[in-house]
Amino acid sequence: MQTAAHTDPGGSPPLPLAGIRVLELGQVISAPYGGLLLAELGAEVIKIESPDGGDSSRNAEITGIGELSATFVTFNHNKRSLALDLKSPDDYATFAGLVTSADVVLTNMTPRVLRSLSADYDTLAALNPALILCAIQGFSGDDPRADAPSYDLTHQALSGLMLFEGQPGDPPLRMCLPIADLSSAQFAVNGILAALVARGRTGRGELVRVPMYNATLSLLTYTATLYLTSGKEPVRTGVEHEHTVPWQAVATADGDVVLAVRAERFWQRLCHAIERPDLIEDPRFESNSVRMRNRAELRSILEKSLAGHGADHWLRRLAEFGVPSAKVRTVKEALEAAQTEVAPMVQSYDQEGFGTVTLLGSPIEFGSGARLTVAAAPDLDEYRDHLR
Known part of the structure; x- marks a missing residue:
């Protein structure tokens, strides 16, 4: 596979996070998506993976395109990969060396796992006091469930979202997009950007926690305000709006x-x-x-x-x-239209050993013309040669 590229070789201005180094200790969606969003803003993102197969989303069994995992390439293009066993003294020393030069560590490991790997904030801040550690976790740190594994589906259920969609009497409905994972990643990036701004004033790092439960609950927005203030419960209205008609x-006759x-x-x-x-x-x-x-x-x-x-x-x-x-379009119709309506959103790259991969790029447009050229998702441990 190709290595990550972070700037437009055509000479566009640098992206806002050019020069920021992020170490990602992430699996599957939430932290990898947060890492991708930072890469799309110009950060160098080094994905720290287990030597034993790497990120589990590399497995093409679920969203495979042949031998390629659509999940992995979607959330991990434009990154580097370094395979490290953080329980190995030599590999941990390599990781610690990277921490000293990093700006951000982004993870969705549980607090207990981070402590067991000596990758918790107190340990890493001792190595680099200016470091920002952003931890996406299931629940707040003082919640007894803080160390329990968390998944998008469980937070959709706990937040009320599954009984928010659909018609009265319908069974619980899962939102097809992994909204808890995606929103947690967005909030993580917000927290990281705010911490970077604060560090520019104080010189100090920060611990940023994003509990997925809190993030998903926050999506209830004014529905939560209505209930918490007046006791008004939402009513399931399907494709109609509860508060606005029509x-x-x-x-119509054909759609x-x-x-x-x-x-x-x-x-x-x-x-x-x-x-x-x-x-x-x-x-x-x-x-x-x-x-x-x-x-x-x-x-x-x-x-x-x-x-x-x-x-x-x-x-x-x-x-x-x-x-x-x-x-109302099908997903197929929307993506077909996107190739002509919003052409910069649809980008392609060559994945070594596979061929052309086409996916959606960043929706952010900078007036300066700064933009990311999409590059391949990394082979496991491809960054190791850069350490020598």
């Missing part, structure tokens, strides 16, 4: 479209667009709060109104009247 998907009618002016525009201006004065729909009480009747009217034409017809007409709307 804010939903509606079937679904979504209508995002947040304000009354959009409601009036929608009525004209579907040639039902009479609905504007209809007392059943005179305001959002009234429409919420009569959502079933309005749903039926919208379905009948849009059934006569296809999605493209309605999207053109809705755009003409200034109604926020969009076609």
Whole structure:
């Protein structure tokens, strides 16, 4: 496999984290995704892996493309790899040497495992007082579950998310994206960036903890505020919005479209667009709060109104009247469209021994033109030659 590249060889300006070194002690998604986000901002990310097979996501059995793991290459491109057994004195000495020159250590190991490997914050800060250690873990440090293994699915269940989606009476629904892992990684990067800014003022490092349980709970946002302040429990409303009507998907003759009618002016525009201006004065729909009480009747009217034409017809007409709307795409349709609509997001590289890998790059655009050129995910221990 190729080694990681962090700048555009065409000569674009350096990315914001150029010169920042990150050591990643991570497995599967949360810490590796955080490491990827830092790499996409220009950091050098050295992935510390077990000599015994490395990150378990290298196994292509679950998301394999032939012998290649889609999970591994997605979350680990543009990184280095160094295989170290931290229980070996020689390998730990190598790791400790890297810590002295590192800016950040990012991990999703449990606190107990970090202590057993002498990779906890107190130990590493003694080697490098300016070091930032960011630990993604299941629960807060004083929680009795802090050392228990944690997974995306368990946090979706504990946070209420699995009974938040769908219709009343539906069984628990797992969000198909690993939202607990992904959001924890995002919060970890936020914490790391804040700690880097603070270190620029104080010269001191920091311990940043991101409990996955807390991160996933935080996604409840205003739903949590409503319940904690007033006792109002959320109601499962499927593709419809609990608090705004119409804010939903509606079937047309050949596919679904979504209508995002947040304000009354959009409601009036929608009525004209579907040639039902009479609905504007209809007392059943005179305001959002009234429409919420009569959502079933309005749903039926919208379905009948849009059934006569296809999605493209309605999207053109809705755009003409200034109604926020969009076609409901399959994942295939979205990715096919992305190759022309947002071409910089879709990038390819050559993976040695496999061929061309195409994936999604960073969504961040810098006005300076700084950008990352996507490079291959590393072979296990490919960075060792750089230590000699």
